[in-house]
Every structure is written in structure tokens, then in C-alpha cells.
Amino acid sequence: MLERITSPQDLQGLDSQELTELAAEIREVLVDSVSRTGGHLGPNLGVVELTLGLHRVFESPKDTLVFDTGHQSYVHKLLTGRQDFSGLRSRGGLAGYPQRSESEHDVVENSHASTSLSWAAGIARGNTLRGQTDRSAVAIIGDGALTGGMAWEALNSISATNDRVVIVVNDNGRSYAPTIGGLARRLDGIRTDPRYEQFLGWGKRTFKDRGAFRTFAYKTVMHGKRALKGLITEQGMFEDLGLKYVGPVDGHDLEQVEAALTHARDFRGPVLVHVLTEKGRGYSPAEEDVADRFHAVGKIHPETGLPVQPSRFGWTKVFAEEMLQVGREREDVVGITAAMLAPVGLQPFAEEFPDRVIDVGIAEQHAVTSAAGLSFAGLHPVFAVYATFLNRAFDQVLLDVALHGAGVTFMLDRAGITGDDGPSHNGMWDMALLRHVPGLQIAAPRDAATLRAAFRDAVAVDDAPTVVRYPKGPVGDDLPAVRVVGAMEVLAEHGESARVAVLGLGPMASTAVEAAEKIAADGHSVVAATATWVHPVPEGLVELVSECDWVVTIEDGLADAGLGQEWAVAAREARNSAEWLHRGVPREFLQHASRAQIVEASGLDASAIADAVLERLSDAPSAS
Structure with a gap:
């Protein structure tokens, strides 16, 4: 049946049985496709009926659908003419999140959470101001994303309007992990209130026709009668803000979903529809x-759901082990996560020290400022977070942590190029941003040994922020230094009095070694080096490059605003006359592709770097 659906309009003529068959087929396609490519499986299996209902009730793209985070948009893609999932999240294939270049039905590409309500508020107000009162802006947000402060800022604003905003809360009790906090407790109370089950039982006995019962139930809600809502739970959380509340709705009963969404659409003002779904359904x-x-x-x-290839020992696991060991040694060390306990490696620590881990929900700004408070109270907080998500809390790092000399350690997982999740997930901005924060120190370990050492050095600093950044994926073999010059570590030397220095930051250290070998093979003296603590400028840098004609820096952050530029300025201020060549990520939004493809396209592979250096050496007057 799915092949017959080329646009949302094709759903309108389907009867109940056909829709049931279509939902089952969509789940089969999702499992079959995502198992071959990888991707977000659980979130999409949970929203099949909800997405069908959205596209049957609303008229996209006239009505705007905004998917918060967007990892649950695969079903939406299938229903809007994009059914070739063979290249999902691969270069040239479908993106793993909504993407405007793919379809007019996609609006928001940013895959960071808690933004959809603000988008919908702006779109709806724009529609109102332009006199387009025949359309709705619909935000689909999970209960996990609803923990973000930005979502509550938007709720406060939306409630003061009469704009046509429909907020669909996709409540499955989870983000990456079970949703936490007061909001979670309140929503869980609605889900599990025995009066709701009693009311459903009464309805089944009283109304032999299920459709008639649903019509009665939702008309009761939408016309403001308290009977149904009083039986379910006391409604104050949303209605006290001035929002009309509908729910809870069984998100896997398409008739019930459509009835609720239809009432919300026809209300012609701000409405919140509370939909209960099961992640991974079917x-x-x-x-x-x-x-x-x-x-x-x-x-x-x-x-079976088992991986085709077992995961190799990764950077996150190295941190997880060292965090646990340090926690056993120091009672003052506490962990902070923004709803990603397991993905960032804090799960083992939380299992042994449950009172020393704080999950703040998807609220990075709150996480950082509360870390400053923990530091003031005499503890040493470790905020483990994806590098791309710390962008959201730069102001808090600057003015709450650094300004107050707070001893806070930031462990930036998935720093640098991540690839297949697309432009908003690459952790490529952190060094360019954070190097401007006074007093902040940045470490870029190159292997497991230096990651462990850097973490221990970081938590020893109690009067300034420290940052340790490391990439996604497996960790390679250790790269021991052959000698040290101050804080600079020489990894390989070819010839005496090196004419060329190739400096690789973090995971690019191995690239520097390989590039140096290729340059040396052409007859040039060259040294490959790195530093674990890369900002401020490491001691020994100027001495190491003092006799070089060319210095090359390689980093998986911005080439034109990164630490290579900072190192070059320091060398020039010390009257170093070498020419500097900086290799890094271009200042642009990188479309989804594998890490290796992005590295090659950015000229960050060892061959491209060696070729660029050799070309310059051949042009130089003193070339040999």
C-alpha cells in the first residue's frame, strides 16, 4: 500500500482497514530499511499512527508541521513521497532529519531539541499578521524535549495569543532515557491515573459504538466541560497558562488521534494535544x-535487533571507566547529564553513585549554571555532553562558570566531525568558540592514555573551567611520544633540523604522523607533533618550530578560526618566521555523509595535506 502514497493527499480516501494495513507496512519498511543503514528506529516506530493522523487532519505544507528534534520524521518522509531509504544518512541519500532541500513539507532542519514551539509560535504569528487565518502551525514535541527551558519560554508566549498553534506532546516517557523531573511526574500521573481507566471502562459499557464514545469524550473536553477532565486528573499545568488541553489520547488508536487533532484544528487558537505513545511500537x-x-x-x-558488527572499544567507554575510578577516589566529583546518561558514558557512575549524578533533562543552559553552583558549594561537577549541544550554553560557560572562577569540567563527546547525523550534529564549533573564554583550558587527547590523563588533570583544576574533547567512534592504538618539548609531544621525526612541522590536534595526531611520513619520503626533514592541552598555547610550541620553514596544523574544528590560528599568532609574536598552513573544517554547514567522506572532501586526509605541503616546498626558493 505504501507505494500508492506519493503525497499526504493520497491518505484521504483510505478506510479504517486500509489505514491499519498501511501502518503495519510502514513499520515493516522502517525495520527493514533502518536495520540496513542504521538510524533512529525506536522514535519512528512509536509515531506511525500519530503521523498518519497529522497528515489526514492537517493540509501540509499549507499547514506547517514542525518536528521537534526531527529524529521521528521518517514516517513523515515516507508519506511525503520519499520512500527510498537505501541511502539513509549517507551522502546523496535521505537525511536523518527533516531537510528543506528534500521536500516542501520539511521546515526545521536543526536537530537540537526543544525548539519546535518557538518555530511554531513565530510561524503562526506570521500567518496571523499576513491575514492567513485558514492555516495552523503544528509543533510535534516529545515529553523529553518538553523538559527544555526554551519550550517553556515558548509556552508562556503562545498562551498569550490567539494564534493557531497546535502543540502535540508525543508522550512516551522517554528521551534517550526515561524523562525526569516534575514534568515527568505530572505526565506520568495523567497516564496512570486509575480514574482515566475507570472512565474508559464506563465508556465501553455505556457506548456500544466506539466512535460515539470518542466523539462524546472529545466534545466534552473541547466544549470546556469538566466531567471528563475531572475524572482523569486535575488539569492545571497547561490550562493555568491559558492553553486548551486535549487528552490524554491513545497515540496508537488512529480514530482517537484524528478526533483529537480535528478538535484542536477547529478550535482556531492555541491547543495542546497530549498523545500517549510507545517507543519502538510493533x-x-x-x-x-x-x-x-x-x-x-x-x-x-x-x-533479533542485535548489531551486525559488535561495537569497538570507544572513546566514550574510556571516559566512563575513568570517571568511575575517579569517583571512587574523590567524593566531591559529581556527574551532570542533559537527558543522555548512557550515551555520554555516565551510566556506570550513576549505577555505583546514584546520588552523585544529576540529570537535568534537555536543558544545557541550566546544566552549566547549576554546575557553577555545585562548584561554589565545594563539589567538582563533570558535565558530559555532546560537543554540538554545548553551543547552546556558551553564555553560561562564559559568564556563570568562567567569570566566577568555577571549577567545572566539560567532557565534550562527539567533538569534531560526526558525519551521518548532518550539519547540526557535527561538533566542529567548540574550539573556535571556547578559546575566547578567559581562563578556560582545552584538552584534545589523541588516544585512550591521553584521554585518561587529561580527565584527571581537568578535575584537579578547581578555580577555572576545563574542557576535554574527543570524537565519536572507536579509539585507535596509543600514540606514545618519542620526546617532549615543554608541553609539545613529538610523535615522529624524519631527519635532523626539521624544515617542516606537522602538528595534529587530538584525533588528527595520527594524520599528522602519516602526512609527515609522506613528506619525508620526498626527501624533506620533518617532525610530527601534538599536545594534549591545546589551549592556551602549549609551552614549547615556539621552541619546537623555531627552525622550520613551514608549519602545518591539522584540527577537526574550524580551519580559519581554530587553535591552529591561535598557535600561529603566538609564534609570530615570538618572531618566528615560518610560513603556516592551517587545515581544518571549512566554515560551512556540512551535509550528511560519512566521517571519512567529509575528511576527504575537506582536504583533511594525510595524502591531501602532504601534497599541499610538497607543492609549497617545491615553489619555495630554498627547496631542495
């Missing part, structure tokens, strides 16, 4: 999984 391995391994998967066996 796929037994996901339904039975308590660790939420199916939120995002690599290639898996569809029958």
Missing part, C-alpha cells in the same frame, strides 16, 4: 528493551 526487540538501545541503531539483524 517491533518486539525494541518493545522489550529497557535500555533504549533502539533509539538510534547501527546496522542490525532485523529478526
